[in-house]
Amino acid sequence: MDSIITVRNLTKRFGNLVAVDHISFDIEKGEIFGLLGPNGAGKTTTIHMLATILKPDEGTAIVAGHDIRKEPKEVRKKIGIVFQDITVDRALTGYENMWISGKLYGLRGKELDTRIRELLEFVNLLEWKDVQVRKYSGGMMRRLEIARGLLHEPEILFLDEPTLGLDPQTRANVWSYIMRLKKERDMTILLTTHYMDEAEKLSDRVAIIDHGKIIALDTPDGLKNMVGEDIVYIYVDPRSLRIGFFINKLKEIIGSDSISFSRNMISLSIKNAPDNIPKIFLLANQQGVRITRLEYTRASLDDVFLKLTGRRIRDEEGSFRDFMRARLLRFRRRR
Ligand SMILES: Nc1ncnc2c1ncn2[C@@H]1O[C@H](COP(=O)(O)OP(=O)(O)OP(=O)(O)O)[C@@H](O)[C@H]1O
Numbered sequence: 001m002d003s004i005i006t007v008r009n010l011t012k013r014f015g016n017l018v019a020v021d022h023i024s025f026d027i028e029k030g031e032i033f034g035l036l037g038p039n040g041a042g043k044t045t046t047i048h049m050l051a052t053i054l055k056p057d058e059g060t061a062i063v064a065g066h067d068i069r070k071e072p073k074e075v076r077k078k079i080g081i082v083f084q085d086i087t088v089d090r091a092l093t094g095y096e097n098m099w100i101s102g103k104l105y106g107l108r109g110k111e112l113d114t115r116i117r118e119l120l121e122f123v124n125l126l127e128w129k130d131v132q133v134r135k136y137s138g139g140m141m142r143r144l145e146i147a148r149g150l151l152h153e154p155e156i157l158f159l160d161e162p163t164l165g166l167d168p169q170t171r172a173n174v175w176s177y178i179m180r181l182k183k184e185r186d187m188t189i190l191l192t193t194h195y196m197d198e199a200e201k202l203s204d205r206v207a208i209i210d211h212g213k214i215i216a217l218d219t220p221d222g223l224k225n226m227v228g229e230d231i232v233y234i235y236v237d238p239r240s241l242r243i244g245f246f247i248n249k250l251k252e253i254i255g256s257d258s259i260s261f262s263r264n265m266i267s268l269s270i271k272n273a274p275d276n277i278p279k280i281f282l283l284a285n286q287q288g289v290r291i292t293r294l295e296y297t298r299a300s301l302d303d304v305f306l307k308l309t310g311r312r313i314r315d316e317e318g319s320f321r322d323f324m325r326a327r328l329l330r331f332r333r334r335r
């Protein structure tokens with residue numbers, strides 16, 4: 001396979017902070033590559049260096065055959081970028097926004113007009129072309145920005161958090177355009193996100209970035225296999241006398257070596273939860289422990305992040321259950 005982006009030891013410092021810390025990876029032509037990480041991980045800084053907006057302090061990258069340090073102008077011709085924050089001009093119409101950008105790229109006249117119409121058609125905004133952008137929804141603005149990023153027919157598109165702050169339905173709608181770009185236009189896409197579902201749904205491969213470092217890189221399935229285990233939450237009646245015995249037996253029978261117990265919930269990680277759940281009930285019955293509720297979750301990209309860092313990508317989503325899950329995975333990681 002041909003690499004269209006080759007990143008080697010790319011590094012950016014802001015004062016004492018190493019925002020991007022010697023990262024290296026390759027992106028293949030036609031691939032959607034996801035950079036997944038929490039706030040402040042270094043995603044935007046990485047994209048800005050690859051788009052030649054920021055100069056690296058160390059390392060470099062070859063983007064569509066050109067070195068970002070030595071040939072930034074050549075690189076810019078080959079890439080389109082959609083910034084994290086909305087940058088279309090709300091006072092102008094969709095068409096006017098496209099026209100101005102086209103001019104900046106040196107396009108003009110009939111050629112520019114044709115291209116604008118074709119791209120607005122692609123993102124389903126042709127009917128809205130003469131409407132001021134302030135009247136667009138968030139999803140429509142995003143689609144307009146994607147169309148604008150394609151005006152000069154780039155080989156690579158950088159999307160920095162393309163669905164940040166959009167509602168779930170609109171996000172799914174934007175995803176469909178991103179998938180069409182790959183399918184119909186063979187576009188190579190580097191996207192950043194802190195949404196696990198987005199990384200998983202769109203990306204052929206995902207690099208997980210944290211504190212400026214890439215801590216894992218694989219296909220979404222490959223990453224999930226790293227965790228490889230499901231988590232089962234067993235809620236028991238706290239009046240059951242033999243909970244301690246039950247837990248010890250669970251360890252023996254299920255072969256799970258990571259079990260934790262708090263309040264009335266036992267959590268354990270095991271391979272293939274569905275096959276093991278009948279055994280858990282049988283054992284509880286034998287020990288006279290009453291199970292009041294049982295739930296399980298299959299491994300997710302968030303679990304991979306948790307296993308590697310001991311934190312969740314979105315800490316604010318932490319509930320008691322999340323807390324237990326974190327404790328469990330942290331425990332496993334240390335062993
Ligand atoms: N111009 C700057 N000056 C100083 N520090 C900066 C600058 N730009 C970014 N940083 C810091 O560098 C780190 C990485 O920032 P970056 O914007 O790349 O993260 P991110 O992964 O895109 O996060 P977010 O989810 O907030 O978009 C953060 O700690 C940020 O505060």
Ligand SMILES: [Mg+2]
Pocket residue numbers: 043044045084160161
């Ligand atoms: Mg960012």
